[in-house]
Amino acid sequence: MRMIVTTIAILGISLGALAQQQEGDHDALRGNVPLLEERTPEPLYEVENNDLRRPRAYPMQPPTIPHKIDNYQVDLNANRCMSCHSRQRVGTSQAPMISVTHYMDREGNFLAELSPRRYFCNQCHVPQTDSPLAVENTFVDVVELLRQRRETQE
Ligand code: HEC
Numbered sequence: 001m002r003m004i005v006t007t008i009a010i011l012g013i014s015l016g017a018l019a020q021q022q023e024g025d026h027d028a029l030r031g032n033v034p035l036l037e038e039r040t041p042e043p044l045y046e047v048e049n050n051d052l053r054r055p056r057a058y059p060m061q062p063p064t065i066p067h068k069i070d071n072y073q074v075d076l077n078a079n080r081c082m083s084c085h086s087r088q089r090v091g092t093s094q095a096p097m098i099s100v101t102h103y104m105d106r107e108g109n110f111l112a113e114l115s116p117r118r119y120f121c122n123q124c125h126v127p128q129t130d131s132p133l134a135v136e137n138t139f140v141d142v143v144e145l146l147r148q149r150r151e152t153q154e
């Protein structure tokens with residue numbers, strides 16, 4: 001009896017380890033390194049800082065940030081992003097103004113100031129680096145999908 005219990009326990013542990021290992025193996029963001037192993041960290045990649053606005057993948061996509069944001073303070077006391085992107089500042093900064101959705105509350109009312117739900121810019125906007133893709137991506141633009149459908153219908 002004791003023998004069976006031990007065997008089951010060992011089987012359980014090894015199955016668990018196997019599952020964990022497979023989990024790690026399939027996580028591309030960890031570089032396919034098993035969970036229990038330490039991975040070699042990625043090098044630090046250059047942050048895109050070319051002042052060229054990127055196209056958006058779909059109309060409601062938050063545009064990516066085409067400039068560095070190192071040390072830009074965004075907290076209770078200050079919002080550095082707004083010192084260039086607010087309605088009042090774009091005249092001098094020549095930055096694109098935050099769009100009208102950033103002045104709307106969740107009921108759709110237009111506010112005089114930045115809406116609290118849009119205060120933490122980096123929740124939605126992120127800078128880009130020149131790193132290789134961490135996970136594979138098969139995204140196809142909707143315009144391309146529509147074009148393909150029109151072609152198959154003809
Ligand atoms: C010193 C002024 C300045 C500050 C501070 C600044 N930006 Fe910008 N931002 C710009 C300018 C100018 C552009 C236009 C493209 C360019 O010249 O880089 C821009 C472009 C952008 C864009 C691209 C818009 C589009 O339509 O593609 C986003 C998003 C953005 N900034 C977000 C931010 C966020 C988030 C912060 C704070 C973490 C921030 N910016 C701080 C000046 C600034």
Ligand code: HEC
Nearest residue numbers: 060061062081085096097098099101118119120121123124
């Ligand atoms: C909850 C998500 C969210 C947050 C937070 C947010 N944005 Fe956006 N932003 C968007 C989306 C989505 C768009 C594109 C659609 C739109 O304009 O609403 C956008 C558009 C923009 C644009 C382009 C405007 C244009 O007309 O081309 C700028 C610049 C920008 N955001 C800056 C900021 C800054 C600066 C902050 C912080 C003060 C901020 N955003 C906070 C989601 C967000």
